[in-house]
Amino acid sequence: MTENPFGAEQFGQGGFDMNALLQQAQQMQEQLMSAQARLAETEIEGTVAGGAITVKLSGTGDLLGVDITAGNFAGDDTDDLTDLGDLIVAAWRDAKAKVDATAAETLGPLAGGGMGGAGGGGDSLPGLGF
Template sequence: MKDIMGMMKAANEMKDKMEAMQAELAELVVEGRSGGGMVTVSLSGKGDMKGLKIDPSLFKDDDVEVLEDLIIAAHNDAKSRSEEEMQKKMAEVTSGLPIPPGMKFPF
């Protein structure tokens, strides 16, 4: 019975940590860059686009496809960084728990 109480306490602590982490991720902003920094995309920790910066030298009629590709690349870079941050924070919250390797959070 003592172990069950300990597990319940640990579960409540983890729930509190998860809620705090989700609030922290909502405030997190990561940047992705492409084209040597000529295009920068900012995303929230939840993947919402918060900003887009484009170097003015890219605004040429014949470079539209290049600009589109750079925006996509910068967005993908920012999303990847956001996911890495989320995984780091989840690892902090779940450290010490017997979670199978490769299991991703949130479910």
């Protein structure tokens, strides 16, 4: 990606090299696909209550598992079960924030910066569903 597709040195002032542009686009696509594959293989955990609840997500945000430490919640107590549900949601949010940060760090330069911001905007990452 070192070659300038608008290289004036090849075509005079204002020249345009379509082959170089297409080659750069293909390289960026390959890099993006590789980064997405690495994210899909990454596991990220979110924890709350001193590790009583741990939620595991893939780097693309898929829920992989929920671990609950035994002895912290009574299965027959309505308040404990309500608290358990709230803690699972909090652990998921912790993991999701880490997933988003990891995805932004991994894909950020590829998802928007390489094409002058054309890769998307806001907090979402194109093609990943988040």
